[in-house]
Amino acid sequence: MKTICFYFQLHVPMMLRRYRFLEIDQDHYYYDDFANEANVQRLAKTSILPLNLLLLELIRTSRGKFKIALSISGVSIELFEQFAPEVMESFSELAKTGNVEFIAETYAHSLSSMFDPDEFTQQVQQHSNTIFELFGIRPTTFCNTEMIYSDEIGEMIYNLGFKTILTEGAKQLLGWKSPNFLYGHAVIPDLKILVRNMRLSDDIGFRFSNNSWSDFPLTAEKFMGWIKSTDASEQIFNICMGYQTFGERQKPESGIFEFLKAIPFHALANRITFSTPSEIAQKFNPISPITVIYPHSWSGEEKDVSHWTGNIMQTEALQKLYALGERVRLCSDRSIKRDWLCLQGSENFHFMTTKPWNSFVIWPQYESPYDAFTNYMNILSDFIHRVKEEYPSSIDNEELNALLTTIYNQEIKIAKLESQLGYNNNE
Structure with a gap:
């Protein structure tokens, strides 16, 4: 039976203020509080709160059949607690349903995995502890900043106790292979790798409101039809995107919220289920190992770290x-x-x-x-x-x-x- 794993990554940058050369050694405060407050409150109003409310509704109306995974960087949590505490309350409501898997990441949404292994370890542990303190859930799945991954990063994550990781289904990683399977680490069989379906994810994240796109308009019925029509052996569909897709990148008037609201109905009508990453890792076995020598990400056409x-x-x-x-x-x-x-x-x-x-x-x-x-x-x-x-x-x-x-x-x-x-x- 085919199953969908919806994963949303949320990071709100801590905006730096205009800092002049003459201020060095004179002023040690680096942040634009006005911009940070404005950004957080705007995102809360246009994207995060409406999306969380809809996700909660979908979980309840589907009687627990709709499930999602999400990650929130530690820096974002600090900003929400300071400028929009109602956002954290909405995440707590989602956590109480038991249908949300919180994914571990680096606390600062940093690049430490490539530059400072000790710092990376400390941030992952700090983030995991923060999620546990807030929601009473200890993350068991990991997704790095911007989905950055390599064999070496996978080994570090495994040594931290994680057995499942999410990353981009880039061509240099998969080659001719399909993203709709579970894969394994090149030398650590116990580490399972879920790869993002780039086409389906970007159809929602980037092309949804593009009226020059050949498949415009995208409806939930059409989207589920694409998944249903895939080969019977392809059973895992990881749809991953940033939180800001809903309400910011794709404006409410585009119909993005109505599209998501219709997803569970058309999925279940086609006998397509929803799963969290840890459920997929428990239910499926890796079809083959994949080797990633150099770090890749979900950014740019090259899907590397050059950005x-x-x-x-x-x-x-x-x-x-x-x-x-x-x-x-x-x-x-x-x-x-x-x-x-x-x-x-x-x-x-x-x-x-x-x-x-x-x-x-x-x-x-x-x-x-x-x-x-x-x-x-x-x-x-x-x-x-x-x-x-x-x-x-x-x-x-x-x-x-x-x-x-x-x-x-x-x-x-x-x-x-x-x-x-x-x-x-x-x-």
């Missing part, structure tokens, strides 16, 4: 940022740690791209990629000075590693003592 790492400006910014990783993780200054997370947001480097944008731009705040680079580097220069005040560059990496080892051993000892204390108290 974030493709020019000298991006490379310099990323190298200087992640060179600070060990020192930041040693410090105890809460403002430094928060700024460290926000400065890692992938959008900061996407704004520097010199490649044509093929994605929907919601936050056009810079005049050019160079303007984005200059502003970011001014902020990063101030941040570097603050980190060096905590741990001067005269301390080499060997000394830092020794300090980290000492701290780690102390944490283990403290945990053991606390455990023993708890045991004694219970007695």
Whole structure:
């Protein structure tokens, strides 16, 4: 029986303010609070709240047959809690249905998986803990920032305890293979890989309101007909898109919400079910392993990572940022740690791209990629000075590693003592 896995990824960037060179070492606040509040409240009104309300309705009216998966970056959660707490309440209502699988990702929606494995590990754990604290659900499936994936990233995720991962069904990954099957890691058979069906996902995400598209208008009946007509052996259809598809990229007047509302009826009429990623991983076996040597993503025609790492400006910014990783993780200054997370947001480097944008731009705040680079580097220069005040560059990496080892051993000892204390108290 054919099944659909709907996955929505939600990340709202922490917008940086215009930061001048003369402010370096003078002002350590980097954020445009007015823009952040306006963006969050607009998104809440036009996209997130209407979509969550509809998803809740579909789950209830289908008597639990409609299911979805979603991920919310940690930085987005902080923005919602600050500027639109009703958004988090709506996610809590969805969580209570038991029909939503919350997917783990990097807390800052960062590129740490490619530049700093230790930071990547810490952010994934931080995000997982945050989801558990908010919704009482511990994520078991992972989807990286912008669906970035490689064999090496898959191995890191598996070592963190995840057995299922979502990624883009790019041609360089699948070749002639269909995205409508479950796949496995090249050398770790236990790691299962769900790949995004690019065509069906982009039909909704990018082509839905394009009246010059040969299949315009797209109806739920037509969409389900396409799925039903596929070969009987193709049973898994991963439809993945950004949250902002609904109400922002595809405006309400396009009929996007009505389209989604009709999906469960036409799916169930065609005996097509809905599943979460973990359910698919439990029900199906991988048809074959796939090998991904170089990281790929769901961005651009190339489906690579060049939108974030493709020019000298991006490379310099990323190298200087992640060179600070060990020192930041040693410090105890809460403002430094928060700024460290926000400065890692992938959008900061996407704004520097010199490649044509093929994605929907919601936050056009810079005049050019160079303007984005200059502003970011001014902020990063101030941040570097603050980190060096905590741990001067005269301390080499060997000394830092020794300090980290000492701290780690102390944490283990403290945990053991606390455990023993708890045991004694219970007695």
